[in-house]
């Protein structure tokens with residue numbers, strides 16, 4: 001078929017966004033192919049290998065014949081293990097029927113928004129925030145309503161602004177703590193105050209807690225643990241970040257059964273099910289030894305301090321010390337050059353791949369997101385290159 005015969009895309013496609021990390025990664029790889037050395041601070045994935053016991057469980061499962069279709073909601077053993085595991089850290093009693101296993105945490109977002117949101121609805125989401133939230137809200141036809149997450153509030157959610165953004169059209173509130181891209185953290189008191197704000201108003205909460213195991217000092221608290229919230233919320237979690245399993249594609253939802261059934265139905269329509277041998281690897285991840293999770297979090301803590309201290313020594317850069325996840329979100333002060341141009345130049349001329357904060361929402365426009373999921377040596381090299389590059393920017 002010639003290009004002129006190409007069918008029109010569906011109009012909703014014009015509303016679908018993307019994730020700039022994948023775009024910048026592709027550009028960085030091109031530069032590397034031309035012989036440049038690039039320090040990669042754009043990628044949102046642990047640089048550690050998947051722990052050996054998990055790899056072995058996946059390989060064994062392949063050999064044992066876990067290579068067929070399975071139930072759309074997930075293998076019963078894994079759903080049970082996820083329910084038991086989430087009870088341990090949420091202090092709740094979860095029925096395995098509330099658990100749906102998916103190929104990554106992202107499909108939980110995609111399916112939940114497709115299942116709940118449409119034109120006429122308003123959806124509150126963190127800004128700066130994970131770009132797929134806004135992308136999917138817009139795609140569904142609902143109105144995205146950003147809730148500012150600002151450095152002056154230590155990147156915690158601003159409860160007053162949240163309250164002021166709620167209308168009688170608010171259908172869904174998306175929370176993310178610890179957060180991508182800011183590393184911000186909502187406290188137990190925040191979660192309780194938010195629960196009080198939404199309960200009784202028909203507002204459902206999707207809480208993205210994929211970074212819950214990477215926190216520095218505080219205790220993670222899920223809004224789903226607040227009494228009464230279980231019926232009004234969906235927990236979105238996964239194995240990518242906690243167990244360095246990004247490429248395996250394994251995540252899950254814990255939701256009221258009426259929604260869990262709908263998500264499983266969407267899964268039947270889309271993926272059929274999650275790869276069975278991957279689920280068996282996930283079973284080992286949550287039931288096996290947890291030392292590697294703790295070791296990774298400890299190393300991330302050391303890198304966080306190294307990066308924050310290094311960035312704060314650069315003129316016109318100010319960096320908040322994140323309380324979770326493996327990102328920093330430093331602000332640039334007093335540059336005339338737009339942030340996107342600085343990020344482009346930093347990559348092509350400075351040899352550092354970083355993401356402009358504008359890719360995370362209107363409130364991220366004066367910042368960069370840097371991932372510290374890289375070796376200490378590379379992080380120091382990246383900071384030194386950044387310092388040199390910024391010294392020449394107007």
Ligand SMILES: Cc1ncc(COP(=O)(O)O)c(C=O)c1O
Nearest residue numbers: 044104105106130180238240251
């Ligand atoms: C906040 C947040 N939620 C969800 C995801 C998606 O995780 P997964 O790889 O399990 O789909 C990411 C990945 O970067 C993320 O940062």
